[in-house]
Amino acid sequence: MAAEILTVAQMYAADRAAMAAGISGPTLMEAAGRAVARAVRSLSPDGPVPVTILCGPGNNGGDGFVAARHLRAAGWPVRVGLLGEKSALAGDAGWAAAAWAGPVLPATVRLLDGAGIIVDALFGAGLNRPVGGVALDLIMAMAGTGKPIVAVDVPSGINGDDGTVRGGAAPATITVGFFRPKPAHYLYPGRGLCGRVEIADIGIPDAVVNDMDVDILINGPSVWGRALPRRAATDHKYHRGHALVLGGTIMTGAARLAARAALRMGAGLVTVACAPSAHMTYSLSMPSLIVQPIDDAGGFDALLSDTRRNAVLLGPGAGSGPLLRKVTLSALAANRAGVLDADIFTCFAGDLASLRRAGLNGDWIMTPHEGEFRRLFGDLPGSRAERARRAASDSGAILVMKGPDTLIVHPDGRMRINHNAPPCLATAGSGDVLAGMILGLLAQGMGAFDAAAAGVWWHGEAGRRCGAGLIAEDLTEIIPAIRRDILF
Ligand SMILES: NC(=O)C1=CN([C@@H]2O[C@H](COP(=O)(O)OP(=O)(O)OC[C@H]3O[C@@H](n4cnc5c(N)ncnc54)[C@H](OP(=O)(O)O)[C@@H]3O)[C@@H](O)[C@H]2O)[C@@H](O)CC1
Ligand SMILES: Nc1ncnc2c1ncn2[C@@H]1O[C@H](COP(=O)(O)OP(=O)(O)O)[C@@H](O)[C@H]1O
Ligand SMILES: [K+]
Structure with missing residues (x-):
């Protein structure tokens, strides 16, 4: 079709x-x-x-x-x-x-x-x-x-x-x-x-x-399949990117889900940076995860100074205090690709200007649901699609407006409408998994617009395969089987 x-x-x-x-x-x-x-x-x-x-x-x-x-x-x-x-x-x-x-x-x-x-x-x-x-x-x-x-x-x-x-x-x-x-x-x-x-x-x-000039597409593998990361026989893990996730201290489940999703999507390495007090929680949750304790935003900057850490996820479970704000501003200035989600929209409520000044651009993806969207962008006029387009244009970033009909919008106005997400995805932690899935594709070098669209479709397909009763943990485990069935 x-x-x-x-x-x-x-x-x-x-x-x-x-x-x-x-x-x-x-x-x-x-x-x-x-x-x-x-x-x-x-x-x-x-x-x-x-x-x-x-x-x-x-x-x-x-x-x-x-x-x-x-x-x-x-x-x-x-x-x-x-x-x-x-x-x-x-x-x-x-x-x-x-x-x-x-x-x-x-x-x-x-x-x-x-x-x-x-x-x-x-x-x-x-x-x-x-x-x-x-x-x-x-x-x-x-x-x-x-x-x-x-x-x-x-x-x-x-x-x-x-x-x-x-x-x-x-x-x-x-x-x-x-x-x-x-x-x-x-x-x-x-x-x-x-x-x-x-x-x-x-x-x-x-x-x-x-x-x-058709600028609206139904989101699906035919749209972004050719842009999916390819594996070479000679790959080593650093060829497949190193994702960096800021982990919170209290709501640790969010970053853990996201990190696991990024690994399952094929990122070569995933590091969670967290306060020393949370180190054990993250380390014990997943042996394949790298956990780096940081004392402050300077600790995060030090991790970013290794340019192999090429994709960043900020927001899930991070808390909306000064640490998240500082880390976000420096990550935006550090010329990386990344995903901004969850607590970002509280931390920067009504303050898109600071994100823009720091370097927000088309290598970054924002993934708000309706409520988070309003927090950052205010009450924009028009239909949901018009508001999403305006927000993408104003921010210069890729906007993923989440919902049953998630919109993936490029700052130039191109839009992909997602169609495959079942209502059982409305469960705690499902958005964290989505953010991690997109992060995993970004780490492997996929362009942000395609990575966002692919992540959203893949997440919907994961929901469809798990069906009613799914919990967010189930979504990450079905990711590899879906890749095998995408014919690109
Ligand atoms: N490829 C194609 O495009 C093809 C299109 N095709 C078909 O053509 C349809 C489009 O036809 P269309 O342009 O004549 O418009 P249509 O929907 O019949 O309405 C216009 C009329 O409704 C009126 N009206 C409007 N709002 C109103 C309101 N709130 N309350 C009351 N009246 C209202 C308006 O009145 P007016 O504004 O003049 O007062 C006008 O008289 C399309 O949907 C498809 O079915 C196919 O045949 C094959 C190929
Ligand atoms: N009714 C629904 N039908 C299909 N998908 C949905 C529905 N409600 C939510 N979703 C999807 O589930 C995810 C929920 O994300 P989010 O609201 O951030 O949850 P959380 O913060 O708990 O992780 C989004 O990807 C959204 O598109
Ligand atoms: K009709």
């Missing part, structure tokens, strides 16, 4: 490019409507059930008319309700309505009575304001029926570009998208309302994407 995600504007451009290449609007709409009819039929393998199709005033509605025609031709009882006047339908939608030989009723809530399946063809890409009035009544009524819904392009009321709900939206069983997915198919809350997403080939040539 192609990894590109197209914005609404890019989708319209793809449409125009296809038409310029000689594929007519009705040809595209015919293919779109046929795909919708196929999805409806897949919901009732035992045969026809009554279908109500609610059509809006634009081409989304046009797709609904085409689907109606195909279903009726296949012997399905179909009722079509239109929001607005048939005479007002223009262009391809006008063509599709004219080709529908059955009655066109005013779209009312009553039309849903007795429907076995509903097609939501009110608004798609052209949604330009929050839904209200009759449209909202229809959407709420569809949602209230509890019947399977096939949404055309997106559930009506969802903003295709960011997945936000504008006014209201009915949860679909299947959403049929066209040519390529849109952000709303992958970003919550849209993603949660789309049900199963089926992307139909409607005859737009794949090549039209080549002329577009």
Whole structure:
């Protein structure tokens, strides 16, 4: 499957490019409507059930008319309700309505009575304001029926570009998208309302994407697999990097999980630097770990003076006091790659400027969840994706905005949306493992954007394989098996 995600504007451009290449609007709409009819039929393998199709005033509605025609031709009882006047339908939608030989009723809530399946063809890409009035009544009524819904392009009321709900939206069983997915198919809350997403080939040539500046991809091995660290027969451990983790004194589990994950990802060596009082805790936890007691930030600097220590993780379990602050500022100045997580966002709350001045750049990755994000960046306006992009741009670093639909964002605006993380990852220490996984890839010399994306996907896959009941420790142990199955 192609990894590109197209914005609404890019989708319209793809449409125009296809038409310029000689594929007519009705040809595209015919293919779109046929795909919708196929999805409806897949919901009732035992045969026809009554279908109500609610059509809006634009081409989304046009797709609904085409689907109606195909279903009726296949012997399905179909009722079509239109929001607005048939005479007002223009262009391809006008063509599709004219080709529908059955009655066109005013779209009312009553039309849903007795429907076995509903097609939501009110608004798609052209949604330009929050839904209200009759449209909202229809959407709420569809949602209230509890019947399977096939949404055309997106559930009506969802903003295709960011997945936000504008006014209201009915949860679909299947959403049929066209040519390529849109952000709303992958970003919550849209993603949660789309049900199963089926992307139909409607005859737009794949090549039209080549002329577009596609900057959003579905995160997965096809995106970063070729950038994964390679092993050579003659490797020794220093060829595979030396990761340095600041370990805390009280919450020692976080750095231990991260260090173990970095080793499992293939880092040649991992050192935990910690207060002398915590030395024993770290040493006894893992024989393969190097543990270096440090008295103060100067001790950490001394470790950094060995340039083979090439990747740094700061934050998990570190405590948000002056030590973390000093160590972070000097690590940023030391020209290393690294991951900033957890207590960093408390330590530098509202103070991105200090991180920037110290040298934060695109070799660094920040991994906040929503709450941590707000701590560092404040209440930025816009959707989650817009806020993440703004934060990456303002910070100059790679931003990993964690959640069920984790975003990996480059300061230049490129974004990868992660799709494979199961909810069982919401468990204590899971984020520490993620930070360590990314660190392990950085230590092996993988570029920060790819390392972040690979770490996030791999972490999601680890969660999927462990399943319900997983604890963070399980994630690290399944890392090698996943590497063997990544075909790059
Ligand atoms: N490759 C492609 O692109 C292909 C696209 N295809 C299909 O075309 C769809 C896009 O069609 P589209 O551009 O006509 O927009 P659409 O979603 O029908 O809505 C526009 C209409 O809705 C109205 N309206 C908007 N918001 C509203 C609100 N809140 N409340 C009330 N009204 C509102 C708006 O009204 P106005 O702003 O003019 O008042 C206008 O009349 C796309 O989703 C896909 O299904 C396929 O056929 C094949 C190829
Ligand atoms: N509902 C969810 N579905 C999928 N992944 C989730 C969900 N909730 C959290 N995660 C993932 O689990 C990890 C939790 O990280 P974090 O909140 O930092 O936890 P901790 O601080 O306990 O280590 C992140 O990678 C996040 O993307
Ligand atoms: K729709």
